Amino acid sequence: MKRLLLVNTNLEKYPYPIPPLGICLLASYLKPWYEVNVYDGVFDEGRTLVDLVQAYDPDYIGFSIRNIDDVVADKTIFYMDRIISDFIRPVQQISKAPIIVGGCGFSVFPDEIMELTGADYGVVGEGEEVFLSLLRCLDKGKPAVLLPRVLMKDNVGRIAASHKRYLPYHSIPFSEMDRHIDFMPYRQRGVFSIQTKRGCALKCIYCNYPGIEGKKYRLRDPHDIAREIEEAMDRLGKVTFEFVDSTFNEPAGHAEDICRAIIQRKIHPQLRTMGINPRNTSSELFDLMMHAGFRQIDVTPDSAAPTVIKNLKKRFTLEDITRVALLTRMYDLPTMWFFLFGGPGETVETVAQTRNFIGLYINEEDMVLMHAGLRIYPNTPLEKIALKEGVIQSGESLFYPSPYYFSADTPKKRLDKMLKEIRDTFHNCLPAAESSPSPEMIQKALNMRKEKGLTEPMFRTLLRIRKDEGRRTKDEGRRT
Ligand code: B12
Structure with missing residues (x-):
């Protein structure tokens, strides 16, 4: 061989x-x-x-x-x-x-x-x-x-055949990750990644996922996924499994079926997922997710301003985002929220609309990550918009240095200032540029989790420390 x-x-x-x-x-x-x-x-x-x-x-x-x-x-x-x-x-x-x-x-x-x-x-x-x-x-x-x-x-420069031709679906093999790599170092903060499908049929204007994975969903059998989790648990004991699909709950029904298959096996894994799309959310989905073992989710509305949501072609509405925010509170499911500011049609007013939504609906124990500017990727509608508006020039490399789109009304400096104001108002909101915790902070969080026996998601412990430190800085400011 x-x-x-x-x-x-x-x-x-x-x-x-x-x-x-x-x-x-x-x-x-x-x-x-x-x-x-x-x-x-x-x-x-x-x-x-x-x-x-x-x-x-x-x-x-x-x-x-x-x-x-x-x-x-x-x-x-x-x-x-x-x-x-x-x-x-x-x-x-x-x-x-x-x-x-x-x-x-x-x-x-x-x-x-x-x-x-x-x-x-x-x-x-x-x-x-x-x-x-x-x-x-x-x-x-x-x-x-x-x-x-x-x-x-x-x-170089020519792909031999059609870039777009995705071969027919074959069953995605079990990764058996821990048989190929040493999983030990991942145990403390890492996760065991699981893919439940390939492809993305959504058409968000900035996104390159359909280009990477194909535009059609190719779903794995839910029982196959549950079995993969069970077998990994048998080998590794307690680990957190994370679904790495671009959106876990698309197309409608698949996420529910995966949860049912896991519940049926009575294996009680610890689960988390990225990419909960506000569109297909319901109390039935949350109920099943809680029973299956979800301990943390990521929700990615990008904006809570109706014009921006529409311009980004998100295919959901403000009502959908509000519903998912209420569901995360109702089920007390720790959530990381992702917002992208500065897209086409973003204005000072639309930023304020998203800010108000965060203040009104998002649990203050949940983290909100705020990105300023949209990375412009090749072969996306955003690339065309950026070319038309003169944000990038024809023939300009999108590879390096990486170009970002900012709407005319929210150029980078203005947007940064607005996001800092949101950060100073809500302790759980962080501009992406400030979101990586220092090694000292991570160590502090790890110590705190051990001392207090905390089992909450790491981001909640980090937020706790940030809130305490913010309070202390304010007190010291008052004293001097
Ligand atoms: C899931 C995900 C995450 C999760 C990861 C969770 C986890 N447990 O893995 C989270 C949210 C944490 C995350 C974080 C980040 N991510 Co991310 N993420 C993804 C996502 C959606 C899927 C990746 C994945 O696991 N795919 C499933 C596996 C099975 O597929 P795969 O790795 O692509 O492998 C297949 C092929 O690529 C190919 N292949 C792979 N290797 C090789 C090698 C050879 C030789 C061959 C022939 C083929 C081949 O075959 C494989 C099997 O078919 C991708 C977007 C996407 N749709 O791909 C972005 C993506 C990888 N992320 C991206 C980025 C930038 C990041 C961050 C840097 C963002 C940040 N600032 O935090 C971090 C980096 C984290 C880290 N430590 O590396 C970018 C990378 C491109 C870029 N701009 O640099 C992507 C592509 C999204 C995008 N916007 O373009 N991410």
Whole structure:
């Protein structure tokens, strides 16, 4: 059997370290054909990679590129520099094995990353079948040029076949993540990631998810998901499982079925999810989620101003957002809220509308993350709007430096000032640029959780500390 080494190049540990689900799925899928070894760079940060390559002597090396930048307008981190210097270059210097790049970050900027990394091949979008076909071609010395979604080094700038052609759904394999990577370091703050479907049929104007995953939903069987959770629990004991779908409760009914399948198994896992879309929310869904074991959710309305919601093409209404806010309170389900300010049609009044909504409806124990400006991604309606309004110029790179959209009435400076005012009024609201807690604060939170035996989500402990520190600063201000 030929040897394949898959490398996770993600160094980011905020908001918590993310285990490399994508390459673990690939490792499980490719197992019948290749001997696969996964190198996880999250904690090792490239230190032992060269030694591993020398010892393992792989026939192929795949690099997974997840993050390009942090999507925070004023403190943009560009991850690519270290991905290249700490992972890709050292390997290129010692190995002649073909280098293949892939991953969700790669899939957003394939041409740019092929050029920057000097990789031999690139796979856009989901890996399983396409990667296997590519490797089979390479095994046989056949040209890979006609494969869909594959890029080649000598063909930079041209994707060999239709980028948009998603292959028919196959069942997403169990990741069995902990069989491919050491899960121990993820236990304290990390999660066990689970994917319940692929694709996104929504059309939010700024979003690149349909480009990464396809536009059609391809759903996993709820019982398959519940079984994956049960088996992981048998191996690992108590861990938190997180659903990583772009929206968990789309299309309507699937999330409910997953909860029912989990309840039926009587396994009582600890669950959380990102991407609760206000549209398909009901007390039935929340009831099922509570029974299934949800301890935390993320809700992503982006705005609570009706004109902005409409302009972003969110397909839900202010009533939907209000309902989900009431449901989170009614069920006391800890929630992180995400708002994006500065989109098309944003004005001083619409910012005030969202601010009022936050003050009126959001539980003050829940965190509100406020992004200023919308990252402009290729092939999105926002790119067209930004071009039309002269925010970006035709031919301008959207890769680096990352461009952001701010509406004419809320330019960056004005918006930053308004968000700071919201932050100073509501202790639970944080501009994204200020949201990463310092290592000291994280340590303090970990100590507090241990001392007080807190089982609440980490963000609630961090908010508690922030509130106390804010109170102390105010008292000291009064004394001086
Ligand atoms: C879930 C998610 C999160 C969750 C993660 C929860 C968790 N437990 O994993 C949260 C909310 C915490 C999060 C945080 C962040 N995220 Co995020 N996230 C996602 C999301 C929606 C899904 C990622 C995922 O797990 N997919 C499921 C797995 C199975 O798919 P996959 O990794 O893509 O792997 C497949 C293919 O890519 C391919 N593949 C992967 N590797 C390889 C390698 C080779 C060689 C090949 C051939 C193929 C291949 O095959 C795999 C199987 O089919 C994506 C958007 C999206 N729709 O992809 C954004 C996304 C990855 N996030 C993004 C960003 C920026 C971030 C943050 C930096 C934001 C921030 N400032 O906090 C942080 C970074 C966190 C970290 N520590 O790394 C960006 C990255 C692009 C960019 N602009 O840089 C994305 C693409 C969204 C976007 N706006 O564009 N995120």
